[in-house]
Amino acid sequence: MLKRSLLIIFSAIGITFGGAAVLSPAPVFAETPQEAVCSGVGAGTGTGDCSSGITLASVVKSVIRIFSIIIGVFAVIMIIIAGFKYVVGGGDQSSVTSAKQSLLYAVIGLVVVALSQAFVEFILDNIT
Numbered sequence: 001m002l003k004r005s006l007l008i009i010f011s012a013i014g015i016t017f018g019g020a021a022v023l024s025p026a027p028v029f030a031e032t033p034q035e036a037v038c039s040g041v042g043a044g045t046g047t048g049d050c051s052s053g054i055t056l057a058s059v060v061k062s063v064i065r066i067f068s069i070i071i072g073v074f075a076v077i078m079i080i081i082a083g084f085k086y087v088v089g090g091g092d093q094s095s096v097t098s099a100k101q102s103l104l105y106a107v108i109g110l111v112v113v114a115l116s117q118a119f120v121e122f123i124l125d126n127i128t
Contacts, residue, residue: 057124064120071113078106 082102089095 064117068113068117075106075110
């Protein structure tokens with residue numbers, strides 16, 4: 001009988017302290033969603049608002065940069081396809097002409113994108 005009573009008492013103590021250790025709240029040092037967004041865009045100021053680090057000019061520059069990258073990748077793919085068409089053409093005049101035109105248009109596209117990006121950045125730098 002004494003063994004059983006001691007077993008019940010120790011079990012109750014173990015469950016009480018073990019449950020308290022398992023169920024007690026632990027401090028969590030996680031970011032709030034707004035802090036995560038602010039640090040993700042590089043505008044975290046520590047004041048809780050993201051607006052002080054983001055300007056219209058920086059957004060336009062970022063968008064232009066992203067579009068330039070996409071168009072640049074597309075132009076490089078077109079240059080590769082034009083080169084493939086030129087090699088595979090095998091002397092057929094229409095294939096060679098088509099490949100040369102594709103190559104010319106892809107290079108012109110790259111030049112236009114580079115000049116437009118430089119123009120937009122020049123304008124934005126002089127306006128702000």
